Amino acid sequence: MLANIVTDLTNKLDEFSSNWWFLLVIFSIALLDSVIPVVPSETTVIIGGVAAGQGNQSIALVIFAGAFGAFLGDNLAYTIGDKFKGTVQRWAARKESRQDRLDSAGRQIRKRGGMLLITARFIPGGRTILTVSSGVTSQPRRWFVLWIALATTIWASYAGLLGYLFGQTFENNHTLAFWLAFATALSITGLIELVRWLRERRKHAAA
Known part of the structure; x- marks a missing residue:
């Protein structure tokens, strides 16, 4: 039953992803996901990459649509944080622990910089928290824009090329290509989060 549902869903995605307007879907979801992290936008970029691998899309346009949508979305999240920073700061000032967390977020962003x-x-939800926090803590806008341009390009290239490579390898099996690419993306994201967690744990142990 579940296998049939998955197959029907991916067949529909295969049909949709072959249309030119699927690039607009990639762009829109990447933008919205930066502000409202409900559905991971990696999914649509991977699907677009799979379609490109099977000759139904341009991989360059898939990557551009994902990167540009994410770039605008991250800047929108920064603007939201900047616009409401007064409200957030007043809310944090009412309780010492809140103020400490807000101050800590600002220090971490300044300390770890663009690599953060x-x-x-690559962490759904985490990117929204960080981009909004960048606005709340008044990080320089030019600095933010430059690093976000690099971050979104790397992110979209990673997701799009994963789909593209698997789409070429499994040209006659869209379902298998998508799920393998998606599982690989999740594994890489999980590995990044594990490394980050281990580093933080080591720092706390040293302290």
Whole structure:
């Protein structure tokens, strides 16, 4: 039963992803996911990559649509944080623990810099928290834009090329290509999060 549902779903995605307007879907979901992390936008970029691997899309356009949508979305998240920073700061000032967390977020962003923005881009939900926090803690806008441009390009290239390579390898099996690419993406994201957790644990142990 579940296998039939999955097969029907991926067949539909195969049909949709072959249309030119699927690039608009990739762009829109990447933008919205930066602000409202409900459905991981990696999924649509991977599907677009699979379609490109099977000759139904341009991999360059798939990567561009994902990167540009994510870039605009991350900047929108920063703007939201910047616009409401007064409200957040007043809310944090009412309780010492809140103020400590807010101050800590600002220090971490300044200390770890752009690499933190790149790493967070691979963590659904985490990237939204960080981009909004960048606005709340008044990080320089130009600095933010430059690093986010790099982060979203790396992220979209990673997801799109995974789908593209698996799409070429399994040209006659869209379902297998998608699920293998998706599982690989999840594994890499999990590995990044595990390495980050181990490093933080080591720092706490040293302290």
